[in-house]
Amino acid sequence: MSMKAECFNPELTINSGQMFLWQKKKDAWYGIHADHVLKLSIDDQHADKKEGRIKYDSFPEDRGWEKRLFRMDDDIDKILNIISFDPLVRSSVMRYPGLRVMRQDPIQCMFSFLCASNINIQRIRKILFNLCNRFGKKMTVDGDQFFMFPRPRDLHAANIAEIVNCGTGYRAKSIKMLASKIHNREIVPQELIRMSYEDAKRSLLDIYGIGDKTADCILLFSLEKLEAFPIDTWIARIISNKYEILLGKNNMGTSSLRHHLSHQQYRFLSSRMRMHFGAYAGYAQQYLYYYSRHIAGRKW
């Protein structure tokens, strides 16, 4: 069976819960990516042609951003074939053609998932847009105003109260502490990228407010660790329903899995899934995650 890379679907990928700061205006999608506004427009006039149907722009210009953001440098045919040995992943790959893992800006990704704990996607978006509006630089694109993602130094300099006012709640302390660590170069994204998965994960877990799940999201979506397998409530649900066989006999009841995962349980499950899917477990996770939310009827 061959998977077709040309069926890449940017709209589906943007809306798959990996990235939070994209919005649709008229017939185009606009995304905040660090200090750039990215624009993706569907050219309906050329809908009959496969090539060049999607137009990619960036402000300021940044040629080839789509290749980096959507990981077009991955050998997607190979990856999908490898993870499709698993029947459920295989059916998800066929069911959601064009879904990809994104390669986000590491700093934006860290703050985004740091904000994501204990809330739903709508609220994550709201908080992040508020932070941009309050602390980010303004840019006008196509007559609309956009606010870039805040720089760590600006969040580092902010009052906790100002951050709380963006709707972050108790996350404000974590945001400020992460900003300080990046500003002081205690955390350097390029170094984390060079490290192994395990070493980079340990570094992330040292950051206040970052636990197993958040760390794995950052590793997968921005630090080149495609073996990372984040387990959130949706993935936990699908594991308990469909992958009981991988859980081991006496380890945990599938019921406890739906509620809270201890650190030990998370480590165990995550490494089991990594053993099962291999070096591209993160891609498998993304397809399973999408499937799990889709069958639950979530509207993203």
Add this chain to the structure above:
DNA sequence: GTACAGGCAGTAT
């Protein structure tokens, strides 16, 4: 009112 949402840290045992 109160339960819940893509977790996490802190404390006691």
Add this chain to the structure above:
DNA sequence: ATACTGCCTGTA
């Protein structure tokens, strides 16, 4: 190691 708790805040 595990069990249990509180946490900001918006929405149903």
